[in-house]
Structures are given as C-alpha cells and as structure tokens.
Amino acid sequence: MTATATRPTAPPTSRPPRAPRVISFSQRLSRWDLKVSPYLYISPFFIMFAIVGLFPIAFTAVISFMDWDLVRNSGEFIGFDQYVWILGQAHFWTALRNTFSIFLLSSVPQLIAAVFIAAMLDRNIRAKTFWRMGVLVPFVMAPVAVALIFSNMFGDNHGLVNNVITNLGMEPIPWHKDPFWSHIAIATMVNFRWTGYNTLILLAAMQAIPRDYYEAATVDGAGPFRQFFSITLPSLKPTLIFVIITATIGGLQIFDEPRMYDQFGRGGAGQQWLTITLYLYDIGWGQWNFGRAAALAWILFLIILLIGLINLLVTRRLVRDEGRR
Amino acid sequence: MKLSRRTTAIAAVAGAASIALLASGCAPSADAEDDGGNVELSIATFNDFGYTDELLQEYMDENPNVTIVHNRAATSNDARANYFQKLGKEGLADIEAVEVDWFTEAMQYSDLLAEVPDSAKGRWLDWKEAAATDADDRLVGFGTDIGPQGVCYRSDLFAAAGLPTDRADVAALLDGDWTNFFDVADQYKAATGKPFIDSANSVLQGIVNQLETAYEEPDGTIVATENADIEDAYNTVVERAVPISAYAGQWSDDWFASMANGEFAAMLCPGWMHGVISGNAPEVTGWDIADVFPGGGGNWGGSYLTVPANGKHVEEALKLADWLTAPEQQVKAFANAGTFPSQSEAYEDEDLTGFTNEYFNNAPTGEIGIARAEAVTVATFKGPKFFQFHDALQNAVTRVFDGVEDQQTSWNTWVTEVSAF
Incomplete structure (x- = not known):
C-alpha cells in the first residue's frame, strides 16, 4: 500500500494568486519588541544620566558665562570674562x-x-x-x-x-x-x-x-x-x-x-x-x-x-x- | 574607580548647576501643616545654642497650638551652605540661626528676611543690633549670644616667669594698649624662652575687631589695601605678635594638643572659648581668667536668629524667635550651653551675675563677661566680603610665621590677591 505520497504527475499549471500579506497586531508588536526593547531597557540609565549628568554639565556651561547670584537665582550674561x-x-x-x-x-x-x-x-x-x-x-x-x-x-x-x-x-x-x-x-x-x-x-x-x-x-x-x-x-x-x-x-x-x-x-x-x-x-x-x-x-x-x-x-x-x- | 573622589568633585561641579534640583530635592523634614489652628514650627540651629527640649517645651506649654521641631546642624559651615542654597527659594526652616561670621553675607539679602517686631527692638546691646540693621533701617536678626573677650592665662606659668598670678593683678598688668600687652609678652618670653600666647592670628582678629572701618565702607567702597589701620595692624602683628606666639592660627591638631602641655601661658578668650580650653585640657589646673582686654573691649563671635520672609508661618515664627531671644530665655540658654547673652537686661539677672566657673579657679565668668561686653565700644563695619579679606590677611600672617615669605613680600602678595576680588 503506497497510497500516501504520490508525486504529482504534472506540475500545476498556475499558482494560486498570492494572498496579500497581513501582519497581525501581535506580530507587529513582537517586531517592535525586537527593535525597540533593547533601547527601552537601557534607557533608564540614559534618562538618569541626562537629568543628573548632562543637564548639570550644560547648565554649568550656561552659568560660566554669567555673573550668577545663587540666592536670587539669576545672572547677567558677561561672555568669557x-x-x-x-x-x-x-x-x-x-x-x-x-x-x-x-x-x-x-x-x-x-x-x-x-x-x-x-x-x-x-x-x-x-x-x-x-x-x-x-x-x-x-x-x-x-x-x-x-x-x-x-x-x-x-x-x-x-x-x-x-x-x-x-x-x-x-x-x-x-x-x-x-x-x-x-x-x-x-x-x-x-x-x-x-x-x-x-x-x-x-x-x-x-x-x-x-x-x-x-x-x-x-x-x-x-x-x-x-x-x-x-x-x-x-x-x-x-x-x-x-x-x-x-x-x-x-x-x-x-x-x-x-x-x-x-x-x-x-x-x-x-x-x-x-x-x-x-x-x-x-x-x-x-x-x-x-x-x-x-x-x-x-x-x-x-x-x-x-x-x-x-x-x-x-x-x-x-x-x-x-x-x- | 575613585568613586568617592569623583563623586565629590562631580558633586561640586554639578552642585553649582543643580541648585534648583537640590533645593526642591531636600525638602525640610518638618513640613509644616495647618490643621485646625495647629502650627508646626521648625527651627534650625548649629553647634549648641542651649535650646534644650525642656526650654522649647516651655513655649509649647504656653502655646498649646504650636509644635516645635528643632534641627541641629553639626557645624556652622554646614548651616551656611544650607542657608544660601535655599534662601529665597523653599526648604529653609521657619527660624534659621546665622553665625556672625557669615551674617554679613546674609545681610545682602535682608529683603528676603522678615523684620523683627518693634516690641523687641532695643532689647540688645547697641552694636549687636546695629550689625543686624540694613540700609533701609530694617532690623532682620534676633541677637542670641555674643563673645566678649577677656584674657585666659595659666597662673602657674605666670608664677614661674615672675609675673603676678591673682586675676585682679593680672588685669592691672595687662590693662592698657596692645603695646603694653606685647611688652608683658616679651618679658614672659625673656624669662622662660617660651611663647606667651597661642596664636598670632587671634591677635589680628582682636585688633581688627577694634577698628571702625576694616576692609569695606558702608557704602560699598573697598578700602582694604589703602586703609592705614589695616597695614598697621598687619605690621604690629607680624613684628610683635608672631615672635611671642606658639602657632600661626588656631584649631589645628597641634593647637588642640598644645592646650594641655603648657606650650603657652595666655589666650585671648571669648566666653565660648572657656569650654574649648577645659574640654581639651581637663587635667590641667592653673587656668584662670582676667577681666581685661588690650586696647579696650573686644567681641568675637555670636549668632542671630532670622526668619525667612517666604516661610509658611512667618507670624508664629517671629513670636517664637522673639520669645527665645528674650533675656529670661537667653539666661537659661547660657546656663545650658554657656552662650553669653547679648541682651542688656539679662545682665541684671542673678543667674548670670552669680555664675562662676570651677575649672578656671572659680572665676566669676558671668560678671567678667558682663564687664567685657560693656567695654565693647566699637562695632567694626563688616561688609559682605569681610570674611574673604580677613581670611587672606590671616594667610599673610601665617606665611610670615611659617617663614614662607618675609613681612613685605607677604603683604604685597595679600594686596595682589585681594585686588582680584
């Protein structure tokens, strides 16, 4: 009994038209996961760094061009003086x-x-x-x-x-x-x-x-x-x-x-x-x-x-x- | 690696920029909340003001709607940093203590401080009150204590050098101007070969505190380098005080160690110094106090209470500050911590007049303090940069003392240095 797999005697004359590719939401989600997740996972460090590192450094640069009064929290721009x-x-x-x-x-x-x-x-x-x-x-x-x-x-x-x-x-x-x-x-x-x-x-x-x-x-x-x-x-x-x-x-x-x-x-x-x-x-x-x-x-x-x-x-x-x- | 050093330095750099963050990040532990007329007042002091829990409880018993939270910083420097980082913003206590060393800096922002009520005015010694009054005639500081200076001396060492030992005789011996003081010092040094006083810079402090004008004038003109008085003071200290001093400045490890081993025989001695001496030389007998100060009276140190004007309970805070700095309470604080009252009325109080100090051969420190406080006639004008100028001049004296530079070079260095301010 060899009725299982018989080779098609002749190739099909025409392929059925290919169905338009539809990506489900969950598929899309998993693709995003692949692409975005690594950045998301490392982002807390960089957000923290931006707040406690980058911002103060940039603000220090701003203050360095000013005559700054700490208590009144204001300053006057004086360039490279x-x-x-x-x-x-x-x-x-x-x-x-x-x-x-x-x-x-x-x-x-x-x-x-x-x-x-x-x-x-x-x-x-x-x-x-x-x-x-x-x-x-x-x-x-x-x-x-x-x-x-x-x-x-x-x-x-x-x-x-x-x-x-x-x-x-x-x-x-x-x-x-x-x-x-x-x-x-x-x-x-x-x-x-x-x-x-x-x-x-x-x-x-x-x-x-x-x-x-x-x-x-x-x-x-x-x-x-x-x-x-x-x-x-x-x-x-x-x-x-x-x-x-x-x-x-x-x-x-x-x-x-x-x-x-x-x-x-x-x-x-x-x-x-x-x-x-x-x-x-x-x-x-x-x-x-x-x-x-x-x-x-x-x-x-x-x-x-x-x-x-x-x-x-x-x-x-x-x-x-x-x-x- | 090097985390600690890095973080410290980064903190210094970042701190300069992130004051806004700091100010909002370090909210006071005592967040005042109103509920049904109840008020929580916070008061921030440093070292020991003598404001014990019992004393504050008295006020709370009299005013049941008030709860007082007392925060004590370890040192005046910590308090200073905290004060200027938060003044004009949020986060200061309802009542903030300010030390006289940096009080002039705070006076630049007197418009951010609440005014002392009229009822309390006139309570303090004139010069104490004058120093806390700004150009618009607003009094913004409640005086707490002062540091009237006498002379502490070792009677055993005086005896060995052939000097009188009784405190009245010593007062008579040292009575007069600074020249007389240095003559006695030379005499002592000739007899024993040892230095007479602890530090040259304490003499500079004493002399400068007797000048009307030091480095700045009330209108903001800087006279530091042209002021002949300052140059005289410097030359006097270098020529006469340096040779008879054990150390250039105070508060070094060596200086503390020397207090017990008789390296020197006398110290210029404000009231709060008594505790420093007895604490560092508990075994030594022979320390005594003379009711005298060269060149007239002298004051060193003392503090004020201030009320930031943008606090949540300014009215209540003013009342508490008023109560704390009233003569009765200040005398109690004196008994608690030795902080000498700045209120003239307190000088009638028997708890003060009858006070003696066992360590100093039972010297009547209460009476001596009163006499010394009343001998102060001059209030040196101290502008916002007083501390910087004075510190630099002390460094100049230290350089000569250490032999790093000679008298004239060191003075020139000082002139160059302060011209940059």
Missing part, C-alpha cells in the same frame, strides 16, 4: 601645579606598587583569599577617616612622623609649610587608599592570562623576570589603560585629602596644597561666586579630556601589543 579672570589668577596656576604634582606623586608609585603586589598575589601563596581581601581593607575605610588619621601623623609639632624623626636626631619635616612635603603627605593618603583597589583589578586581569604561556616560557628557559616583562605586562595592556585613565581622572579631581589636610581646608596659607577642585569649591562655596566656579569646572573638564587623550596615546605606545611583538 569669568574664564579670563580664572586664567589670570596666580592661584589657578599654583593649583594646577599642585594638582599635577600630587597626581604624579600618587599615581606613579601607586600603579607600580599595584602591579608588583598583584604579581605577588598571583603566585601560589597560602591563604590566598585572606591576602587578597587584605589589600582591599584601606579602600573600605571612609576617606575622611583616613585623612583624619594621616593628618594626625603629619602634624608639624606633635605628629607621629615628626616625633620619630626628631627622636632620631633629624630636623622635623615642614609638612604644612613646604609645598613638596605637603604633596608627599597627601599623596601618601591617596596611595594608602587606592593601591589595594588597583591591585585587585590588575590581579583579576593577571588571572585571565592563559597559564600555558608561562608553561611554554618555562620550558623555553625564561626566568620569572623575563616572563613578567614578556607575558604578564603585555597581557595587562587593556586593563592598564583602564586603570591609568581612571587614576588620571581621579588624580586630577583630588579633593577629600587636601580638604582634610588642615583645619581650614583651603589649601594652606601660601596655597601650598591648593588643588583645582579645592579652588573650585572655595570659589563656589566660600565666595558664592558660581559664575567663576562654573568656568573653572569647565576648564578642569577640558584639562582632564586633554590629559586623558595624551594618556591613551602614551600608554598605547609604552605597553606593547602582543601581536606586534
């Missing part, structure tokens, strides 16, 4: 110098230390989790608490560090008088807080490097140093770029530590540790001159953008790409 005023201030240039000095004194040792510690933690050591969590402890402490403890240590007359130094028969260090030493003290606080954090990020990246590379290198007779410079560092490149750029942004916006460094929080009598953000805060909240503060905020924004770009170019060049080796 605020920018000209800021750039003509000796304090601004001092603040710029201090910011870069503190940034370099903190970021450079911090990243070198972080890479080193991460490399150590990446080895086979006992109680791994304990050590890994240990480096993160300083990060958990509130920055203001850190600043309080350290400012106690860096007191000029009764500070811990100077007490030890004078007991050893050396001259006390002028922590709050000399710009360089004040920068060292502030950079120490920053390093204390952020080294562990960077270490963990770099450690995570190191663990993602395939172990075969190291095995092969060992077989080829490469020592630990050669392995570190030829395998570990190049593989860390994307992570390092991320860490360096975020460190730059953070470093240029340093505020808490210099703010808490003395009792006035205004950068010292001779502006020894006045940073850009501290200066901005003082103009805004000390003198209630939000036009100037807004102009300074935009100048800072542009500086960070510029440094970020330079950073990216330099880092790309320094940390060689694996493929191009």
